[in-house]
Amino acid sequence: MSDKTTAKTDIITNNNDEEHGTTTPITDPASSEDTAESSVVTESEPATVTNTPTAEPVTAQGSTTPESTKEPVSTTTATTSEADTADGDVEPVAPSEPEPIEEEEDDEDEEPQPIGNVVLLTLETSPISDDDLYLFNEGSLFRAYERFGSHLGKLDGVKGAFFAVWAPNAEAVSVIGDFNGWNNQSHPLGMRGSSGVWEGFIPGIRKGTTYKYYIASKFNGYRIDKADPYAICAEVPPNSASIVWDNKYTWHDQEWMANRHTFNNLNGPISVYEMHIGSWMRVPEEGNRYLTYRELAEKLPAYIKEMGFTHVEFMPIMSYPFYGSWGYQCTGYFAPTTRFGSPQDLRYLIDQLHQHGIGVLLDWVPSHFAVDGFGLSYFDGSHLYEHSYPEKGWHPDWQSYIFNYGRHEVVSFLVSSAIYWMDQFHADGLRVDAVASMLYLDYSRGEGQWMRNQYGGNENIEAIWFMRRFNEEIYRQFPDTFTVAEESTSWGMVSRPTYVGGLGFGMKWDMGWMHDTLSYMSRDPIHRKYHHHELTFRMLYAFHENFILPLSHDEVVHGKGSLIGKMPGDLWQKFANLRTLYGYMYAQAAKKMIFMGGEFGQWREWINEESLDWHLLQYDFHSGLQRWVADLNQFYRSEPALYELDFDPAGFEWLDCNDWENSTISLLRKGKTTNDVIIIVCNLTPVVRYDYHVGVPCGGFWREVLNSDATEYRGSGQGNFGGVEALPEPLHGRPFSINVVAPPLGIVFFKNTYQPDPEPEEEEDTTQAAPAPAAHG
Secondary structure, rough: OOOOOOHHHHHOEEOOOOOOOOOOOOOOOEEEEEEOOOOOOOOOOOOOOOOOOOOEEEEEOOOOOOOOOOOOOOOOOOOOOOOOOOOOOOOOOOOOOOOOOOOOOOOOOOOOOEOOEEOOOOOOOOOHHHHHHHHHHHOOOHHHHHOEEEEEEEEEEEEEEEEEEOOOOOOEEEEEEEOOOOOOOOOOOEEEEOEEEEEEEOOOOOOOOEEEEEEEEEEOEEEEEEEOOOOOOOOOOOOOEEEEOOOOOOOOHHHHHHHHHHHOOOOOOOOOEEEEOOOEEEEEOOOOOOOHHHHHHHEEEHHHHHHHHOOEEEEOOEEEOOHHHOOOOOOOOEEEOOHHHHHHHHHHHHHHHHHHHEEEEEEEOOEEEEEOOOOOOOOOOOOEOOOHHHHHHHHHOOEEEEEEEOOHHHHHHHHHHHHHHHHHHHHOOEEOOOOHHHOOOOOEEEEEEOOOOOOOEOOOOHHHHHHHHHHHHHHHHHOOEEEEEOOOOEEEEEEEEOHOOOOOOOOOOHHHHHHHHHHHHHOOOOHHHHHOOHHHHHOOOOOOOOOEEOHHHHHHHHOOHHHHHHHOOOOHHHHHHHHHHHHHHHHHHOEEEOOOOOOOOOOOOOOOOHHHHHHHHHHHHHHHHHHHHHHHHHHHHHHHHHOOOOOOOHHHHEEOOOOOOOOOEEEEEEEOOEEEEEEEEEEEOOOEEEEEEEOOOOOOOOEOOOOOOOOHHOOOOOOOOOOEOEEEEOEEEEOEEEEEEOOOOEEEEEEEEOOOOOOOOOOOOOOOOOOOOOOOO
């Protein structure tokens, strides 16, 4: 690394005193990290532009509309994405990473300094060293957000902001914004040698300043205004400018962070509540607006804790222009959406969840990005972030661009994005979206629409390399977190370490289980016996990966209906079926995930523009289902037999998986730190099974600990009067058996502490040795 000294630089102030329009889309409440008050975000009016000495027309958001551009510039994304541990200290710092830029305190009461001209930087004054550039170009600068983007600071004692952007095919780059009337001539940046990195320091820039980069390309007269790829804050859509911001926040989750290796341990209980922030709960009396991050912080942690979930997973909260994309078409990979508040407000929400003992997972989308003209696409007049070949760079399903994983600077960008959310927002894990689309070059493409790799296959080798690098770096720097792959194919070793040839993810969604089980449960019970394999097939592959069983948002959108709507039968049978589905899910060897609304049986398909139907909880069926899910979670978390060996065949045994005639299954779960054994009996017909015999490993009393047909869940009340005594009658390969009542469309859990027979003691040898023969002679 090069030593840096601050050179004395003359700062020339801007004599243009004309008043320029400004856009302030978010508020940063005083001591926002310590106040519980809500900071409401409002969508701002476009900036009023005055005195703009430029020959090119300027849009209301400061985006130029060039007469000739190689690609169209859109302002909305038209399509949505249909998604198909180690112990240790928190965040060990990589020795090769640079120290972060020291940000100056921004005194709001201090008289603003006048905006000066750009001060071009030298090696001695630039925050970016030659070593940084080398690592960036090599694809190994994994905290690039500490160098690129905008950073408040001082140069030679003068406050302002450093700017740096990668645009190797530009012939000129300047910073435009509300501070200079979006004038693309007044604040040009300078290129750092031949690195393709443009940088500069602008005196007088303060927190909250909106800006973009005006880029004049070397090619085809391409001129455009771009949001900062490394911006950590952005305007509320439809406005699209970046905002100069900081990462200051005082965290209060030290206890969680010190112990989260126990909460995120793959041998521990993990039960995830997936949710979409904008539609979990709304305020109908105020125009049906969504809750802010801070309002969520007052409601969500208590609800998650009451329901017993261990983690909450937020659908993407990275900046995205089109609300209907649910966040899966991003434009800002370092900036949380300001629809719900400031970045500090999001930190406050995560902080509160941690203080309530709840982990936070974030959806992350490195598979593709939005086409909007102000974003990453065709950034400097070339295919910089996306692959240049449409066969590899364009996603036909989602009408979006695919990252060029073979370009090292893009790898630095993406891995830095992942690290940023773990580092700056204390995320406990990332769920990577659409992994299958990254793995296969022919994903959703017909013959002649894709390019083979250098070996003639359909594997995307660059994407595979990228995912391995991403996982290695996450687990190296944050060993007490985990990553999850949404991968829908039979690709091998997704959740196995990279050193044995795996992709390195901690876990993988079991999409096959979701499809097969919902297919089975949607059938009329009279036909289920002919499809028994759909219920049991999973155990042929259950331990090939570290699986999460997802009942995700994908299953309640696009005409698929709600979970309760998929269940057959009358009202009582629908809820009984859904209770049994959840019970069977928690009985399986895997971690769990339920999408919001499913826990109380929302009838409607999920609609992202509306709140969940919380009023349904006034009805017994819905409140009973919610109570069942809460009790399942609490029981699951209290029983090591149900989670310790989720990824080990030693933790699961079928008792009888072949009773297809009665559509009934029975199984056994056990852990590694206790002798507790859990027996589960599941009856998938509306007929009560009296005198149903199940083999068990030991005698004694088997206590009924959970019954989905209990009256408190709005069931019929069929049960076993607290439990049953084992009989010395061998069955199912076990020395004992129990005779139980299997309730209609119900699932029952029994528990016994297994005490294995003591090993027989060796009898003491009391025989006397024969006397030695007398000596001869």
